């Protein structure tokens with residue numbers, strides 16, 4: 001019995017001699033076929049390797065900018081900036097979305113920094129960045145809603161193709177960004193009227209495998225206060241929030257918040273920008289190890305204190321203050337200075353945010369207080 005090596009070369013010789021009979025006649029055809037095939041494959045591979053979102057197309061190793069165009073419908077058209085960073089190495093697709101609330105400035109500026117700092121040569125995979133979804137809110141300095149239709153741009157997912165602008169934008173983001181990513185982060189912060197301390201949301205779905213990934217994602221992001229959010233809608237057709245739209249479609253997603261009251265503080269921007277890079281290290285999209293939060297403050301429930309009177313609001317505590325049950329956290333006076341409402345903490349916990357301006361309507365949020373849990 002011949003050795004394996006000898007046996008293989010015998011087969012090879014037979015194949016070569018068979019080829020020798022047919023080769024002279026077929027040589028020209030074969031060569032041209034081969035050349036066409038090589039050309040076809042190169043074009044196909046290039047097309048396959050580039051990544052397009054809206055008008056932004058990036059080949060491997062490139063960073064491309066463009067827009068998501070939302071055609072006019074019952075109201076005006078919209079054009080949303082998009083950046084595609086196509087890493088030179090393969091890896092997952094991560095979507096980073098900011099500015100659904102266009103005056104939560106620190107989160108928008110943080111993604112502007114991320115756009116500048118990402119080097120495609122260092123990246124494994126692809127990053128889709130939407131730094132400012134709600135341009136009308138940003139330009140007109142209108143908090144909470146899209147002034148075009150008066151709707152919050154983080155409450156109408158997965159959106160509607162024939163709805164108002166907010167719904168049409170949400171629809172396009174669902175189709176072009178959420179459905180094409182593997183992971184997603186939604187960035188927020190205290191709005192113009194919200195004096196907020198940084199925190200993230202861990203969306204606990206009940207699916208142990210999915211929850212283990214999102215838990216790691218919030219810890220890798222690095223914000224040390226984490227709200228455990230376990231009662232988000234489960235229906236992908238009524239997902240409401242952007243991160244929930246991704247999670248209900250099987251793509252692990254988290255939401256993060258930093259910044260307050262219209263300010264762009266260096267610390268808040270750094271928390272969000274560095275958190276993004278640390279998360280990318282956890283996802284192995286950047287070299288190096290993530291900086292995981294080792295001892296997070298888990299917040300099992302959030303209590304909202306709302307004013308039952310309109311008037312002038314005076315806070316008595318700061319964002320981040322730890323309060324006891326019953327503690328007076330602020331009060332409202334009428335326009336003559338008479339106190340007409342006192343706000344008390346309904347429970348012990350941390351002030352996640354407190355109203356940062358004197359304006360107060362009946363029913364407005366005075367503060368959000370997070371209840372600490374040791375069993376998230």
Ligand SMILES: [Zn+2]
Nearest residue numbers: 101104188189
């Ligand atoms: Zn927001």
